[in-house]
Amino acid sequence: MSGLEKIISQIEEDAGHSAEEIIREAREQAQAILGAADEECKKIKTQARQKAEARREDILRKSRSAAAMQQKRELLSEKQRLISEIIEEARESLYRLDGKSYFLLIAQMLKKHVQPGNGTICFSRRDLDRLPEGFEKTIQETAAAKGGNLAVSRAPADIDGGFILVYGGIEENCSFASVFADSREKLQDQIHALLFGQRSR
Numbered sequence: 001m002s003g004l005e006k007i008i009s010q011i012e013e014d015a016g017h018s019a020e021e022i023i024r025e026a027r028e029q030a031q032a033i034l035g036a037a038d039e040e041c042k043k044i045k046t047q048a049r050q051k052a053e054a055r056r057e058d059i060l061r062k063s064r065s066a067a068a069m070q071q072k073r074e075l076l077s078e079k080q081r082l083i084s085e086i087i088e089e090a091r092e093s094l095y096r097l098d099g100k101s102y103f104l105l106i107a108q109m110l111k112k113h114v115q116p117g118n119g120t121i122c123f124s125r126r127d128l129d130r131l132p133e134g135f136e137k138t139i140q141e142t143a144a145a146k147g148g149n150l151a152v153s154r155a156p157a158d159i160d161g162g163f164i165l166v167y168g169g170i171e172e173n174c175s176f177a178s179v180f181a182d183s184r185e186k187l188q189d190q191i192h193a194l195l196f197g198q199r200s201r
Helices: 003-095 099-113 135-145 176-182 184-196
Strands: 117-122 148-152 162-167 170-175
Touching: 003 176, 003 184, 099 135, 099 162, 099 170, 135 148, 162 176, 170 176, 176 184
Parallel strands: 117 148
Antiparallel strands: 117 162, 162 170
């Protein structure tokens, strides 16, 4: 083998060894890259699962909370509806009282609201037409006991029941609608405590 052939052969041999080394290193690097990528994928999958689980728990927690709040709102609404029905039924029951019981109630209310001085008491048309005999005397005696005087107005008042007291141009509305409206909050508390064992607020 000539010297040139030896040189060429040596170059080819060295090139072969270099190519093998390069291929080997490339393979090692590729394996390392693939291994790192696989680890990263595992991390990403784990994080994704954790985020999905946290999101699922958050959704469930919010759903349970929303359901509980909705249940509370519905319960409160039902309690309020029931209390309102009872108050309205109580007010309506006053109109169904027989004449004697009705005007006995009016007399009791008058004792509470009558004032000293001269005034006028006004009734609805229905009540004016059915004032019991001697009731005007009862009104006068009740007013006199407080140092006053009350005249029964013959002009009907636009009320559902009860009466209106007028002293010096100032009216005190003692109609059933007004009395129940003024006492509604107190009545709600009393009924709530009676039905549910506690105050409504």
